Amino acid sequence: MFGLIGHSSSFEEARRKAGALGYDEFAAGDMDVWCSAPPQLLETVSVTSLTGKTIQGVYIDSCFVPEMLSRFKTATRKVQNAMELAQKSGIAITALGGFTSIIFENFDLSKFQQIRSTTLEWERFTTGNTHTAWVICRQVETNAPHLGIDLSTAKVAVVGATGDIGSGVCRWLSQRTGVGELLLVARQRQRLLDLQSELGGGRILPLEDALAEANVVVWVASLPQTLTIDRERLQHPCLMIDGGYPKNLDTKAAGDGVHVLKGGVVEFFNDIDWQMMEVAEMENPKRQMFACFAEAMLLEFEGWHTNFSWGRNNISVESMEQIGNASLRHGFQPLGLEPVVPQPLAAAVA
Known part of the structure; x- marks a missing residue:
């Protein structure tokens, strides 16, 4: 049970x-x-x-x-x-x-x-x-191309990069997705330096600078109520994955050319x-x-x-892949900008 x-x-x-x-x-x-x-x-x-x-x-x-x-x-x-x-x-x-x-x-x-x-x-x-981190990464990989964003050249900012989910997302995007450049945002600089060293790359930036440069923003930190986001400084198009809790990024950033998706949600x-x-x-x-x-x-x-x-x-790319394969096998799909298409039983079992 x-x-x-x-x-x-x-x-x-x-x-x-x-x-x-x-x-x-x-x-x-x-x-x-x-x-x-x-x-x-x-x-x-x-x-x-x-x-x-x-x-x-x-x-x-x-x-x-x-x-x-x-x-x-x-x-x-x-x-x-x-x-x-x-x-x-x-x-x-x-x-x-x-x-x-x-x-x-x-x-x-x-x-x-x-x-x-x-x-x-x-x-x-x-x-x-681990499953949350995998779902967020799949949401990036699946939905960015729908907006005309080429991940191989895109700048992807991870806000909350040194947290448990954030570090797992960074490992996957760096090792499996192969994004153009990772922008690392977090409060504690030493943890950022340690993560940058582990990844062998990634650029550490303040939040405002990262938001201005990023084609994709993965938000896996709590969103301060007092935070304001200047939509005019954001890239257009821009995909924002709201992986924090509670999920209220859409009230801060969603608008023309800025697409906010509830991160870490499956159907x-x-x-x-x-x-x-x-x-x-x-x-x-x-x-x-x-x-x-x-x-x-x-x-x-x-x-x-x-x-x-x-x-x-402690989240590894291998454990993300393992739980991700199980997720698809049992009938879960990451929430996307477009409706989830049900997967036939025969195809999933095969």
Whole structure:
């Protein structure tokens, strides 16, 4: 069985969802009530692969909301409690979705394996970042040509290049795609220098300069609310992959000649009878989901019950290719600017 740990996109959204599910105490509660709320196993689901294999899974709401990010102890406790619930529920592999994986990595929660009487078994959990990185790279490779962008000569900026997903994206684009030039953007210069040395190339630039030069921008860092983007300085055409969370780059940059695509989102070949994606602002919530969630499904389909994605800067090109092949085999396709064309069963199995 697979598990998905997620959360609502805002406090108000969480309260609305609680009301719809009959949790009246939480629907009417203030932030203090929500800070003390335990995780909830809200939904069970069956998913059938393009190969015909069927698996079962659950969705656990951590009862975390982004407004809690400033509360260190609350945020970390929410993630740890949700992981404990997943393990106690006997789930073989669980993906950390949204801010839960970011909190886990940024606050280095791997140092805290003991949660009350439970010793967390790390092999039961994955961040899903390897599949997310592969999906983003495929979104670049598939959609840039539709806009007349030749990747062999294009400048591709990766914002958040030294993060777990960002570094994986850089490795793939450098080694497999062969883009014209990588523009590396991140806050910590030493990490940028280390990544540049590992890649054997790439140019380190401030954000504004990189945005002005790039034909493609892969955004895998959180987007500051105060950030403004001068659309006039952007290249036209320009493809922007919004791989951060929450996905709000379109409100900052989308316009004539600037195409923003939700990064790290996949579409399944068939409808899934669930409600969990309704609150994630997916255009087709019965089929579309975050790639990190899909990674847990893929690991269950394949019987790879291990923490496939774990730690920072551990994503290899080989692991991206491995999870990417599994993704296509079981019926997932990266979200594109053009509608996903369903893949026939015979072709996928072959």
